[in-house]
Amino acid sequence: MNEQNIPIDINTTKLLEWLISRRHVSKDWQNNVLKVREKINNAIQDMPAHEGIINLLSGQHIHYFHCLKIVEILKETEADTKNLFGRYGSQRMKDWQDIISLYQKDSLYLAEVAQMLIRNVSFEIPSLRKQITKLEQSQTECEKKIKDYSKIEAIALKEFNSSCEQLGIAGKNIRMELVGLLKxxxxxxxxxxxxxxxxxxxxxxxxxxxxxxxxxxxxxxxxxxxxxxxxxxxxxxxxxxxxxxxxxxxxxxxxxxxxxxxxxKIDFGDIDFAENTDNGAEIDFDINTDNGSSIDFGEVTPEEQNIDWGSSGEEGFEIVSHKDVAVNLEESGIVVERTGIDGGLAKGDEALxxxxxxxxxxxxxxxxxxxxxxxxxxxxxxxxxxxxxxxxxxxxxxxxxxxxxxxxxxxxxxxxxxxxxxxxxxxxxxxxxxxxSPKYVDILTATLKQKLSVIEKMKANKVRLEEKIKILREEARNIDPVIKVLIEKTKQLQKEIQGDISRKYQGSQYTGLRLSLMLTSARSASHEGLRLYYQKSVLWF
Structure with missing residues (x-):
């Protein structure tokens, strides 16, 4: 094979080392590039309103090849400042020409763009892809949780409907329906x-x-x-x-x-709390007979009513024998009511x-x-x-x-x-x-409501996860175009570096030599691109 048709294959991660080893750039290039970055930041502050410049400066790191394009645009915008000797009097043009000169000194630009290329291929693009993978994994986990919550919701709903069917209630107003069943x-x-x-x-x-x-x-x-x-x-x-x-x-x-x-509420029974204006509220014990009428003891006055206890001797009161007392209950109109077999009032448990x-x-x-x-x-x-x-x-x-x-x-x-x-x-x-058992009603009501709360909680969790899935999908959609733009710019940077290094070998014994860069990526190797010699260490865009 003709040597002029044999390309030099350089692994992307080894490009900067190769440039330093071949003395295309110096080892202390990082110290020098800081001055250039400072000049670029100052020059950006005063730029003409041009669509091409706006596209170059939007959302990306300015490097040497961007500066060349900016100078070409300034040749159009600053054409009025050009003198007879072909030089531009515009300070904008002078600033960007100085930046290009600093870049070209000791091939400083090659080191910087090589580092950019390595960072894009080895870190930026894989990091964004890993971020999308994590977002997709989160979506999968959320979808799995939604299925689990749906199962729990279905089980709780089935148990609730089964309990309501067994009790014969609709489950709308649980306690009222349970009490209504007593009919x-x-x-x-x-x-x-x-x-x-x-x-x-x-x-x-x-x-x-x-x-x-x-x-x-x-x-x-x-x-x-x-x-x-x-x-x-x-x-x-x-x-x-x-x-x-x-x-x-x-x-x-x-x-x-x-x-x-x-x-x-607390039931105080038949106690009547009567209001007393003098001493506040005190209990009024109203004694009622069976027929609802209260017993009237009359008014007893010590001065007007004298109780006759019989005659008393020296040894005390005279005791009257019951034999001397003849009381006919039927004639007096008093009726003695016995409980039980003679009939009477059935109350409490006996009324059930x-x-x-x-x-x-x-x-x-x-x-x-x-x-x-x-x-x-x-x-x-x-x-x-x-x-x-x-x-x-x-x-x-x-x-x-x-x-x-x-x-x-x-x-x-x-x-x-x-x-x-x-x-x-x-x-x-x-x-x-x-x-x-009122407590049984409370427990049964609480049990059924607990199942309803589980159902509502599962529904709320599913809504929350569905919203989260929407957010994750939106984030993944926003990252995908960023990756595509970054890949395109990286490919463009690769071509520019490839062409620049190839020009350095023109006129030597390797005239016509072609530089082939191999980029690390997660794309399939079927993509049409650079030739590769070391497939194990190379992944393609």
């Missing part, structure tokens, strides 16, 4: 006795079994509350306790409120029905569980090897016990399970707890 409770309790009457045969079987084992023929109530419910229905606790209906029912005052603000009363409801459920345990034990005995022993023990038992089979006991056990499922289903238990 359904009386209807449910009214229909319950009819639904659990199917356990009556099992109760009778269990009763006969206990009578047979105990040897008592008299009526033996083994499941009193459950049997009463099945036979008499859902009566008041008063009627269940005393055996007759009450004359008057005074239902307990509900402490529940459908307003969250009202739930924090046995299904509504927490104590009696618990007894009913316990009775059903006891009855179910008995039937399961009978099934185990009848289906096991001990069946013969069990049958031998039941030879003298009543017919109702001897006639039972595995199938009949299984059917009775299924009836118990149906009754238990009806009384212990979540909806009825929720309604029961809502009525009898």
């Amino acid at each position: 359904e409770l009386p209807k449910i309790y009214e229909a319950t006795p009819e639904k659990i009457k199917i356990v009556l045969p099992a109760i009778e079987l269990y009763s006969e079994f206990n009578k047979y084992l105990s040897g008592k023929n008299a009526d033996l109530q083994v499941l009193p509350t459950l049997e009463y419910l099945v036979r008499h229905g859902n009566t008041t606790t008063y009627e269940y306790t005393y055996g007759e209906k009450p004359v008057q029912i005074e239902e307990p005052i509900s402490t529940l409120s459908d307003d969250e603000k009202d739930s924090n 029905t046995i299904l509504d009363n927490p104590k009696t409801q618990e007894q009913i459920i316990n009775n059903l569980m006891e009855l179910g345990a008995f039937l399961k034990m009978r099934l185990y005995e009848m289906s096991n090897d001990s069946n013969m022993i069990a049958m031998s023990q039941m030879q003298e038992a009543p017919a109702i016990l001897q006639m039972q089979t595995v199938e009949s006991i299984t059917a009775l056990n299924d009836c118990i399970n149906v009754a238990l499922d009806h009384l212990t289903n979540k909806r009825i238990q929720h309604l029961h707890n809502i009525k009898h």
Whole structure:
């Protein structure tokens, strides 16, 4: 191959070292370039209004090749100052010509532009690309978080809707809707006795079994509350306790409120705070009788009213025997009312029905569980090897016990399970707890609202991340044109350096020698550009 066609290949990062080693520039070039930069800063302050100069000075570092272009532009703008000898009288032209002269001394400009080229290729462009990569990674992380937040939101929304569906509420005004559900409770309790009457045969079987084992023929109530419910229905606790209906029912005052603000109020009961102008506010204890009228003790004056305590002797007062006193209560019109079996006022827990009363409801459920345990034990005995022993023990038992089979006991056990499922289903238990436990209402309301707060929080987080993604994309879009401009200017600088160094070797034995610079970048090597000899150490634009 002809030597004149062989280019000199210089790695970009080694360009400045190569220039110093070939003595194209001096080692202390950095000290000299500071003076030139100072002159450039002063010269920029007084520049003509020219579009070409504005483009050269906008957003970039002025170097030697820019100064050459500025001088060419000044030849047009400062043409009026040119004298007969071809020299310019303009101070602007003199300043920029001095700058070019300082640059050309010891090839100072080559060192500066070589350093610019190395900085652009090795630091500026990779740094901007890394910045875009980080922005893209941040976008990916934000998108991943949005998906996670969407999953959490969907789960919380599903749980909230499921809870509301289970409770039978819409979820708009949670506390008010929960308290409003109590209107359904009386209807449910009214229909319950009819639904659990199917356990009556099992109760009778269990009763006969206990009578047979105990040897008592008299009526033996083994499941009193459950049997009463099945036979008499859902009566008041008063009627269940005393055996007759009450004359008057005074239902307990509900402490529940459908307003969250009202739930924090303190109930002082029937205490009447009467205002006293002399001593401030004091409690007025107004004693009321059953018929609502207050007891009037009249006005007692010591001077007008004398109490006769009978005659007193020397040994004290005379004691009057009760035998001497004959009081006919019927003639006097005084009626003594006894509580309980004679009828009376049902108030407090006694005014509640046995299904509504927490104590009696618990007894009913316990009775059903006891009855179910008995039937399961009978099934185990009848289906096991001990069946013969069990049958031998039941030879003298009543017919109702001897006639039972595995199938009949299984059917009775299924009836118990149906009754238990009806009384212990979540909806009825929720309604029961809502009525009898204000704290339960508060906890249930807070639980549902907490799910709503999670949903709102996830929505807010997603909106925030979406805004962040928009900002990151905008930043990446703003950086991309900067990289493109920087690459174009770096390529232009490369050509100018390449041509300048090549001219230095013209006229030597390497006439026609071509300089090839290899630039470090992240672009594919398929780009048409410079030839490379060291592919491992070179990346292309």
